[in-house]
Amino acid sequence: MYLGFDTSNYTTSVAAFDGENVIQFKKLLKVKKGEKGLRQSDAVFQHTVNMPELVNKIKPFVDTIDGIGVSSRPRNVDGSYMPCFLVGLNTANVICAFSKAPLHKISHQTNHILAALYSVKRLNLINERFIAFHISGGTTEALLVAPDKEKLIKAEFIAHSTDLKAGQAVDRAGVMLGLDFPCGAALDSLSLKSETNFKIHPAMNGCNCSLSGVENMALKMKADGASPPDIAKFVISYISLSIEKMTERIIEKYGDLPLVYAGGVMSNTIIKNNIKNRFNAYFAESVFSCDNAAGDAIYAYLKDRNDSTYSITG
Numbered sequence: 001m002y003l004g005f006d007t008s009n010y011t012t013s014v015a016a017f018d019g020e021n022v023i024q025f026k027k028l029l030k031v032k033k034g035e036k037g038l039r040q041s042d043a044v045f046q047h048t049v050n051m052p053e054l055v056n057k058i059k060p061f062v063d064t065i066d067g068i069g070v071s072s073r074p075r076n077v078d079g080s081y082m083p084c085f086l087v088g089l090n091t092a093n094v095i096c097a098f099s100k101a102p103l104h105k106i107s108h109q110t111n112h113i114l115a116a117l118y119s120v121k122r123l124n125l126i127n128e129r130f131i132a133f134h135i136s137g138g139t140t141e142a143l144l145v146a147p148d149k150e151k152l153i154k155a156e157f158i159a160h161s162t163d164l165k166a167g168q169a170v171d172r173a174g175v176m177l178g179l180d181f182p183c184g185a186a187l188d189s190l191s192l193k194s195e196t197n198f199k200i201h202p203a204m205n206g207c208n209c210s211l212s213g214v215e216n217m218a219l220k221m222k223a224d225g226a227s228p229p230d231i232a233k234f235v236i237s238y239i240s241l242s243i244e245k246m247t248e249r250i251i252e253k254y255g256d257l258p259l260v261y262a263g264g265v266m267s268n269t270i271i272k273n274n275i276k277n278r279f280n281a282y283f284a285e286s287v288f289s290c291d292n293a294a295g296d297a298i299y300a301y302l303k304d305r306n307d308s309t310y311s312i313t314g
Helices: 040-061 086-099 108-117 123-127 166-176 184-191 210-222 228-254 269-278 294-304
Strands: 002-007 010-018 021-030 069-075 102-106 130-135 140-148 152-160 204-207 208-210 259-262 282-285
Touching: 002 040, 002 086, 010 040, 010 294, 021 102, 021 208, 021 294, 040 086, 069 086, 069 108, 069 294, 086 102, 102 108, 102 294, 108 123, 108 130, 108 140, 108 152, 108 259, 108 282, 108 294, 123 140, 123 294, 130 228, 140 228, 152 166, 152 208, 152 228, 152 294, 166 184, 166 210, 166 228, 184 228, 204 228, 204 282, 208 228, 210 228, 228 269, 269 282
Parallel strands: 002 069, 069 102, 130 259, 259 282
Antiparallel strands: 002 010, 010 021, 130 140, 140 152, 204 208
C-alpha cells in the first residue's frame, strides 16, 4: 500500500494506492464569499487543521505502508515553491520516520499527470512521449512529457498562457457574477443555460495564448446588460478556443503525439466536449482531474516496482 499527500492552494488531499485501486479523501479550503483566493498563510493554516482529519479517514484502509509520495512544490523547475506544500511534506516526513517507508518527492504537476493517466487507464504512456496539458487556477501550460529513469517522467514546458491563467479567468468571472469561490462547477452549470453562440478570436503568440482580455470583455458584457448565463458561456468558450488553438499549433510543431488533459478547468463540460470533437484526447475523470493526491501515491508505487509492467525504457 502506498500513500500520497498533496496540499495545494485550495485542497487538502490524502490518497492510498494498492497497485489497482485508489482510495482518497479531500477537503476544500474555505474562501470568504466575494474573495478571489487565499493568502498562503491562510492556506497553510487550513491544511494544518484538515490533515489530521483526512489521515484518520484513510487510516482504516491502510495496514502497512510500502512507500509515500508527496507533492513538495508546484512544478519540477528551479525556484518553484509555495509554502502550502510544506504541510503535506511535513506530514509525509513524520509518517515516513515511523513507518520507515521510502519517501518520494514529486511536483504537484507530475501528480496531476499521473493521476490523469491512471484515470484513463494509460499509465503505460510513461514509457513514451506525449503531450500533457495542466490547466488550473495556478497553471495553464502544455508539457512535452518523456520517460526519465530517475524522475519516472520528465515534463518539458512548451506552451502556456502569458498572463492570466484559465482557472483565474473562471474564478474572476464567477465572483463577478456572485458565485462562491472556487467557481468552476457553478460557472460550468450556468454556462449550459445559454443558447448564444459567440464569434471569438483568441489572442495567440505562436503556441502560447493570452487570457487577460477575457476578464475585461466579461466586465463589459455585464455593464451592457448581458445575462449571467451568456457571460459564463462566453468566458468558457474563450478559454476553450484558446486551448484548442494551443493544441492545434503544438501538434503542428511536435507531431501527432497522445494528448492528455488534466487540472480542474479540464472538467468543464463545454471545454471537454469541444476538444473531444476536434482531437483524439484523453480526459481524466473529474475526481482525478481536480486537485488530488492519487498521483503521489501512484508515483511511489511505480518507483517501487520490480517488474516491467510500467518500467521506464527511455
